[in-house]
Amino acid sequence: MSIEAKNISKTFGSFTALNDVSIQFPSGKLVALLGPSGSGKTTLLRIIAGLEVADKGSVYFEGEHATERSAKDRRVGFVFQHYALFRHMSVFENVAFGLNVKPRETRPSKEEIHERVMKLLKLVQLDWLADRRPSQLSGGQRQRVALARALAVEPKVLLLDEPFGALDAKVRKELRRWLRRLHDEIHVTSIFVTHDVDEALEVADEIVVMNAGRIEQIGTPDRVYEHPANSFVYHFLGNVNLFHTRIHDGQAHFANQTFDVQADSGAALVHARPHDIELSREETGGGWMRACIRYVHAIGPLVRIELIQADNQQIIEAELSRERYAEQRFATGEMVSVRPRQVKVFPAGPAAGDYSI
């Protein structure tokens, strides 16, 4: 089922959680709402679920106006960050809850409920734990029960609020891959909220980047990562090296290259990822800058090198593969030439770079 939110605004006291947000979620996709905390992503999810009421704007399910519909009647599945399992019920009873509370006319028979619950528990690979209490399960298991419980009522949409946020890194990774496989199996329109960039890039069909109650960019993970719409998105998706330049007649010049910028004049910021920074002992001129190696951090798969630009004392961070580093053996204190292989240029607005992790 497709979902559309139109001109949604929501404030909590003096805090603006959502500021005139409009977005369409296509049917059958797994979409990530990605953003820092306080960006309004959870609020948007809760408004879609009907757990929160928007101050302004409307929600459409499959083109049908659903703003007035209560959470009870929206037929959405909702998975909470802290699982929210019914602590006094067994795993089986938890999953069966949504079926048991149906009005008598539409409630499946006891045998049907049993069959459906066990099928779902098999789907989340927890059928052997049906009689346990939630408190006897690990975090990852609890979240899978929560997912099975949400799926039991055959929702048209699955909404997940930071579903893996409370889990440790390893379980988190396993579970998000598992969620991707599950989604490929059942194809229910799913929206999940996350502040974890890797999670969004790895799992989602589409990413919605949010900041301060607004949508910054919508696109496939590839598109968002390779072509960030603005400085915020660039910053949020990874580490950044910034170089300053100026705009003349809609163009900015940097490292012997010319870039079109959406501004006529003023300052511009050149963004480059650390892994796009090239280091060389021989090259000079032609876009190469001189820099002094201040620090080499050679732990893990990547070697991180911190440099200080010779002319303006700015810090540059570079990342090299182990092989490349082994060939060159750069040492602390050495003067080298530096060049960004690939850059993005954005006008230096007030929003640029004001987000820090």
Place this chain on the structure above:
Amino acid sequence: MAGTISHFHKPPERKQISVGEPRAVRWLLIAIALLFLGLVLVVPLVAVFTEALRKGWVAYGQALIEPDALSAIRLTLIAASIAVPLNLIFGLSASWAITKFQFRGKNLLLTLIDLPFAVSPVISGLIYVLMFGMQGWLGPWLQEHDIKIVFAVPGIVLATLFVTFPFVARELIPLMQAQGSDEEESAIVLGASGWQTFRKVTLPNIKWGLLYGIILCNARAMGEFGAVSVVSGHIRGLTNTMPLHVEILYNEYNFVAAFAVASLLALLALLTLVLKNIVEWQTNRNLHSEPLIEPPENRP
């Protein structure tokens, strides 16, 4: 009876070597505590029962089945059986409203709930006399319509209601705040109605706290003296509750009867303590059913 509420969560016992006192000091502290407890609590309690049984079981029994005593017991039970359910409803709705909704005046409501703890019981009784008494605000109107509140059963029930209404709410609010509304929200998203959510999700989660509040509320309702004394009018056989009956008998130097009825109240107190401990034990068991160490994640 003081209007205090003990807390469920006792801190884990741990030996603190840093504050380990010398043996003598420790014994002294324990001795003081025990001595004080003995003098103030145990001796009077024993005295109640010995005085009550001074002339044997027959006199004891007769004091209890005497018509005035029976009517006092009946009135006490009536007052409690009205006050406790009403306060149960009030406490549930107040704590539900306070913990699940945002609204103006929430802090005022929280403060008002504590009012009966802060006001002397005699004053709370007096309020009703001032409102419903002959010279009170509504006195003339009530008299015109031949409705008696003060110096009659309704006044006693009202006074009992007033002094006991914080108990259930005070017990539930912290509990429901700690539990949050995640479970209720997921029940509603799963299609449960408000009533289903309350019955199947909220109530099982708060049942022990609720029971604890009811026990305390009941104990106070049956034992209340001050407020009830002001509105009762002390009419024998009509508007005397058990605590008031004890006072009257005592003032008439009818010690055996006075202590006999008092022993019933003392037994009620002991029963309350036992029930309270059982409920506390149950609550703790529920709290600690959460394993401290998470079981290892079983790979899918």
